[in-house]
Amino acid sequence: MRAFGAAIALSLAAGPMAAQESGGTGFGLAGVLSASNKEDLPPITLSSGTPLAEEGWTLKSGTYYEFEIEGDGSQELALVGPEFFRAVWVDEIVVNGLEIRPLGLDSVEFDEAGVMEIGFVAIKPGRYYMKIPGSTGESQRIDITIE
Structure with a gap:
């Protein structure tokens, strides 16, 4: 001792x-949670008939990232990405100033308009995606590469 x-x-x-x-x-x-290791990603938009993002993300393993999901309330929409969420460590999810520190995450859903911020550390290199469940269009999906 x-x-x-x-x-x-x-x-x-x-x-x-x-x-x-x-x-x-x-x-x-x-x-790794130091400010010098943090990057902000472009927001994801959840809106009926609107692309999720302009382009995919290329992330670096070991870097802390934050992004916002903006739902406009035009339709009840979810975002799924179980493989992606298992390849990262989710630090926190912030909704209306309330911080959630989950052990794991599979999907998020917006029943009405709002903004959600997710902070995470990219861990496992590979190719992943998040998408609106049940959709088949390329604009309803964001491709993510962790290097």
Whole structure:
């Protein structure tokens, strides 16, 4: 137990610059959740007859991303992407200022107009998608690549 306490004391004494000086990531105390490792993605639009996004996303594994889903309430619409959501770590979902920290996610649904923000860390490289369930059109789907 004393060795553990000594290790913590040494790490605290070293300060936040120790990782940078020793060839670490330089992310700071928050690690991959540091502001220097965060990118905002273009929003996804949930609206009857409107494309979800202008283009697909290419993400880098280990990077923190945030995006908004904007539903206009024109129709009850969902967005599914179970393979994608299992390839990322979802940090939080924010709806009307309420933060949700899920263990996992399969889909989201908008019954009325609103905005939802999702923050996540890309983990598993591969090709994924999110789409409106039951749709077959390419504009009702967003392709996502994690490198």
